Amino acid sequence: MSEPLLPIIQPNDGKPYVAGSRCTQCGHVYVGPREVCAKCTARDAMEPVHLAETGKVWAWTVVHRSFPGVATPFVDVIVDLDDGAHIKGTLVDVDPQAVSADMPVRMVFREAVPAGADKPYLTYLFVPAQGAAA
Numbered sequence: 666m667s668e669p670l671l672p673i674i675q676p677n678d679g680k681p682y683v684a685g686s687r688c689t690q691c692g693h694v695y696v697g698p699r700e701v702c703a704k705c706t707a708r709d710a711m712e713p714v715h716l717a718e719t720g721k722v723w724a725w726t727v728v729h730r731s732f733p734g735v736a737t738p739f740v741d742v743i744v745d746l747d748d749g750a751h752i753k754g755t756l757v758d759v760d761p762q763a764v765s766a767d768m769p770v771r772m773v774f775r776e777a778v779p780a781g782a783d784k785p786y787l788t789y790l791f792v793p794a795q796g797a798a799a
């Protein structure tokens with residue numbers, strides 16, 4: 666059985682979060698489960714954590730062509746989360762021309778419906794940290 670691509674956890678009675686791992690030896694934080702720390706090579710030293718929901722844009726691109734049914738343009742980003750993890754995502758509720766390096770962003774969870782599908786799934790997105798609604 667393979668691991669899910671997006672380690673999004675939604676407890677029955679709580680707010681969803683993205684699962685991560687923190688090395689108890691060096692403190693480095695990763696997206697998803699890990700058994701070995703890539704930074705300090707410690708084994709069996711990882712503890713599960715909820716990833717930070719705030720961070721800053723590290724890199725981005727504006728996507729103008731995508732799969733049928735996917736609205737363009739949209740902004741693909743790599744975000745440096747405040748806990749040190751790096752995560753890829755989509756930045757929404759923003760003018761693509763207004764995106765800049767180190768722009769503060771916030772993670773939100775929304776349902777999305779893939780083209781051709783009838784059931785939504787929960788995903789995380791990023792929005793500008795200032796003045797955005799969840």
Ligand SMILES: [Zn+2]
Binds near residue numbers: 692
């Ligand atoms: Zn480590």
